[in-house]
Amino acid sequence: MPSSPTLGIVVVGARRGQSFVRTVKAAGGELVGVCDTDPTALQPWKQQSDLRLYADFGDVLNDDRVDAVCLATPAHLHAAQSIAALAAGKHVLTEVPAIDTVEEGRRLIEVVEKSGRTFMMAENYCYRRDVLMVQNMIEQGVFGELTYASGAYLHDCRELFFHPDGSLTWRGQRRRDLLGNTYPTHAIGPVCRWLGINRVDHLARIASFQSPSLATAFFAARNLPHHPEYQEPGFFQGHDSCSSSILTGRGVLIDCRCDWASARPHDMVRYELQGTRASFLMVEGQPRIWIEDRSKTKPSGVAREWDPLDTYADDFEHPLWRRFGKQAKAEGHGGGDYFTLREFIGAIREQRPPEIDVRDAVLWSLVHPLSAESIRRGNSPVAFPDFLRSGPV
Numbered sequence: 001m002p003s004s005p006t007l008g009i010v011v012v013g014a015r016r017g018q019s020f021v022r023t024v025k026a027a028g029g030e031l032v033g034v035c036d037t038d039p040t041a042l043q044p045w046k047q048q049s050d051l052r053l054y055a056d057f058g059d060v061l062n063d064d065r066v067d068a069v070c071l072a073t074p075a076h077l078h079a080a081q082s083i084a085a086l087a088a089g090k091h092v093l094t095e096v097p098a099i100d101t102v103e104e105g106r107r108l109i110e111v112v113e114k115s116g117r118t119f120m121m122a123e124n125y126c127y128r129r130d131v132l133m134v135q136n137m138i139e140q141g142v143f144g145e146l147t148y149a150s151g152a153y154l155h156d157c158r159e160l161f162f163h164p165d166g167s168l169t170w171r172g173q174r175r176r177d178l179l180g181n182t183y184p185t186h187a188i189g190p191v192c193r194w195l196g197i198n199r200v201d202h203l204a205r206i207a208s209f210q211s212p213s214l215a216t217a218f219f220a221a222r223n224l225p226h227h228p229e230y231q232e233p234g235f236f237q238g239h240d241s242c243s244s245s246i247l248t249g250r251g252v253l254i255d256c257r258c259d260w261a262s263a264r265p266h267d268m269v270r271y272e273l274q275g276t277r278a279s280f281l282m283v284e285g286q287p288r289i290w291i292e293d294r295s296k297t298k299p300s301g302v303a304r305e306w307d308p309l310d311t312y313a314d315d316f317e318h319p320l321w322r323r324f325g326k327q328a329k330a331e332g333h334g335g336g337d338y339f340t341l342r343e344f345i346g347a348i349r350e351q352r353p354p355e356i357d358v359r360d361a362v363l364w365s366l367v368h369p370l371s372a373e374s375i376r377r378g379n380s381p382v383a384f385p386d387f388l389r390s391g392p393v
């Protein structure tokens with residue numbers, strides 16, 4: 001890697017990647033260029049002579065000006081592109097999920113840990129203001145002992161499953177081919193950070209349950225009547241809703257749900273956290289909390305009423321948001337992308353592990369293949385593999 005004081009970054013995948021392109025500089029990096037196999041996706045930067053535009057990921061890896069890549073490509077490419085970039089000596093920030101299979105997870109951990117390069121997963125929901133305020137409260141002892149948490153990602157993505165000609169996009173192909181909790185990291189990531197998973201506790205086992213698969217075919221019947229194959233029973237393996245129950249080593253119960261298809265307005269940030277002294281609930285983006293003796297409480301200690309989370313901002317705003325909140329909000333995506341990139345760049349410069357490291361990335365992403373295995377085994381519990389704990393894989 002070049003030893004320049006600047007940190008040259010290329011964003012790969014120029015749709016979701018646009019947010020990274022906008023944020024790299026504010027987060028402390030230098031944007032070298034943008035890569036996309038589709039020339040129309042590169043159009044917005046055609047006139048910018050200071051930026052390199054790449055049609056081929058291989059050219060990014062061969063470019064000495066590039067220290068790091070931010071992968072915002074389709075999900076099934078993340079593991080292979082991460083491994084190729086690390087082998088070329090680049091640091092990697094990958095979009096979610098990081099891997100699709102247990103074997104990819106094992107290999108990715110091995111490659112990252114041998115490479116000496118920084119690898120982080122861009123799980124931006126972990127840096128939301130509400131999520132970090134709750135994190136701060138946990139660290140200050142507000143919740144007491146934690147007993148239960150849930151995370152759900154409910155997003156009707158059916159318009160994203162089909163190209164205008166009716167053929168399947170990569171998301172549509174995943175809906176056709178993949179079972180289970182196929183997009184788990186936004187739901188499970190913040191929950192694992194709250195519970196100190198991979199630090200003071202671990203995910204032990206998972207059992208998953210699924211609803212019927214009806215919503216995608218229903219959507220296709222209305223919008224794509226010239227594609228009768230979408231009406232064949234079993235064409236879309238992905239169920240409308242998948243719920244996973246996970247137990248941690250310490251016995252905390254987690255519910256993690258993913259629903260990409262059911263007809264409903266989206267709710268992508270739905271969380272609960274239960275402790276012995278406080279409870280957090282977020283539905284439809286409205287974060288609420290009850291804290292023993294601070295919120296309305298019966299003399300017996302039983303809770304009476306929720307408070308808006310903001311009631312406690314003066315005492316519990318996370319230091320990151322207190323210091324950089326204004327800047328983070330200006331960079332868009334609720335501030336999450338700014339803090340994600342800032343952490344990635346900071347970890348490279350300070351030569352320390354990033355907050356969301358490869359073992360977190362693999363663990364959170366593994367909820368998908370393990371949930372599918374549980375469903376295939378008649379909803380039986382499946383153990384999280386041992387290689388996720390520290391030590392050789």
Ligand SMILES: NC(=O)c1ccc[n+]([C@@H]2O[C@H](COP(=O)([O-])OP(=O)(O)OC[C@H]3O[C@@H](n4cnc5c(N)ncnc54)[C@H](O)[C@@H]3O)[C@@H](O)[C@H]2O)c1
Pocket residue numbers: 012013014015016017035036037038041056057072073074075077095096097122123124
């Ligand atoms: N963290 C978040 O909040 C968030 C939000 C949206 C999407 N995502 C993730 O970001 C990723 C991209 O999602 P999207 O909505 O932009 O998808 P998209 O299909 O709209 O865009 C993907 C882009 O990658 C390009 N591409 C495909 N193969 C490539 C290759 N080999 N090299 C370079 N470019 C290539 C495509 O041409 C396309 O422009 C996905 O993994 C998705 O899960 C995360």
